Amino acid sequence: MSSAYAAGDIPQACVGCSMEDARITADNMLKNAIPVSVWTDKTEYSHNDMIMVEGQVANESGFPVTITVISPLNSIVTIDQINVKDGSFKTTLNTGGAMWKYDGTYTIKANYGSTEKSNSVKVELTGGVVHTPDYTTPSECGANELSANGQCVPFSISGGMVTSAMLNTNDNSIVIKINAKEDGTLTITPSKKTLDGIFMVLVDGQEWDDVEIVGNKVTVMFLAGAEKIEVIGTYVIPEFGTIAAMILAVAIISIIAISAKSRLSIIPRY
Numbered sequence: 001m002s003s004a005y006a007a008g009d010i011p012q013a014c015v016g017c018s019m020e021d022a023r024i025t026a027d028n029m030l031k032n033a034i035p036v037s038v039w040t041d042k043t044e045y046s047h048n049d050m051i052m053v054e055g056q057v058a059n060e061s062g063f064p065v066t067i068t069v070i071s072p073l074n075s076i077v078t079i080d081q082i083n084v085k086d087g088s089f090k091t092t093l094n095t096g097g098a099m100w101k102y103d104g105t106y107t108i109k110a111n112y113g114s115t116e117k118s119n120s121v122k123v124e125l126t127g128g129v130v131h132t133p134d135y136t137t138p139s140e141c142g143a144n145e146l147s148a149n150g151q152c153v154p155f156s157i158s159g160g161m162v163t164s165a166m167l168n169t170n171d172n173s174i175v176i177k178i179n180a181k182e183d184g185t186l187t188i189t190p191s192k193k194t195l196d197g198i199f200m201v202l203v204d205g206q207e208w209d210d211v212e213i214v215g216n217k218v219t220v221m222f223l224a225g226a227e228k229i230e231v232i233g234t235y236v237i238p239e240f241g242t243i244a245a246m247i248l249a250v251a252i253i254s255i256i257a258i259s260a261k262s263r264l265s266i267i268p269r270y
Contacts, residue, residue, distance in 0.1 A: 034058060035117040036065065038110035047100060047128040051093040055110050055119070057084055065089050066111040072104025074166065084112075095125060103128045148174050151194045151237060159184015159224070167194070173232040180226040187219045188231065197234030204228055 038055035045051055055065065064081040071077050077099040082089045093108070100106075102125075109120040141152035148165040153174065155162065160180035168175050174195055178186065201211045201220055205228070210221035218231050 034119065036110050036112040036119050038067075038108065038119050038121050040108065040121055040123055042123070044124045044126065045095055047125060048094075048096040051095060051108075051123060052090070053093060053108060053121075054088070054090040056088050057112050057117075058087075060084055060087050061113060063113055067091060068109045068111065069093065070107040070109065071099065072102055072106065074168070077106065100125065101129045103130050146176070146188075148176075148194075151190070153188050153190045153194065155186065155188045157184065157186045159222070160186075160226075162186075167236050168230070169236055171230075171232060172234060172236040173230050174236070176229045176231070178222070178226060178229060180222055180224050182224045183222070184224075185219055185221050186229055187217065189217045190231075192216055194237050195231065195233045195235070198231060199234065200232040202228075202230040202232065205230075 036055060036057045038053065040054075041052040053067065057065065062084075064083050066079065066081050068079045069077040077097075078093070080091065082091045089110075094100075105122050105124055107120050107122050109118060111118040141147045144154060144156065145152040146155050146162055146165045147153075149167040151167065153165070157178070159182045160178050162176055162178055164177040166175050167173075172195070174188070174190060176186065176188070196216070198213055198216060198218055201208045201213075201218065203220065203222055203226055208220065208222075212219040220229055220231075222229065
């Protein structure tokens with residue numbers, strides 16, 4: 001981690017120290033300002049590599065750090081708890097498993113006690129499988145439906161074609177990639193169980209006004225060359241698989257442990 005101090009600046013806590021000691025002190029001051037920090041030994045890896053993960057917590061409380069890895073497909077690759085020692089933690093991740101087979105950006109997230117105390121780092125995996133799904137006519141959905149994370153959504157399009165679709169559970173939205181050869185329209189009608197409370201549409205990241213929203217039916221007028229349409233609501237169906245259940249279990253155990261420690265701390269001592 002680089003220092004926030006410029007060369008020649010000596011932190012007040014290290015007046016009289018050497019320049020090297022001052023840099024170390026500055027780094028420690030910077031780390032302590034962040035509740036939890038995490039980093040890796042490299043930013044790019046091949047499949048079957050070992051990722052060295054290290055981090056630091058500002059205020060050690062006796063609880064472990066939860067490490068969660070998210071794949072380029074926005075699914076959970078692995079989750080683990082790492083003990084903290086002297087304010088630091090470290091672990092290794094083996095990218096050789098089946099959950100790591102796709103190329104792309106993987107997010108390694110460190111959480112310490114609460115959602116506010118979290119940090120993440122991104123790494124690239126190359127040399128594996130390139131994921132190129134076609135969600136327009138999957139076997140589980142009809143010809144006039146697109147599949148977003150297994151949810152079938154009725155749609156129609158003119159002036160182009162849909163190339164992929166996915167649910168973004170972080171932003172409560174459906175993200176649709178298109179190839180727009182000319183001006184056209186896209187209409188989708190997701191069920192309220194899939195996406196509800198639709199209130200905004202983005203086209204290539206910009207808030208879009210040429211939109212008609214009637215209940216859960218959304219019609220978007222796009223221009224030639226448009227690439228991505230994102231329909232945002234107040235709720236999107238979460239992915240709740242086996243690993244998600246593991247996350248819930250870890251969260252519940254952490255809450256019970258924290259509650260128990262809090263009760264012990266208020267018992268009067270005689």
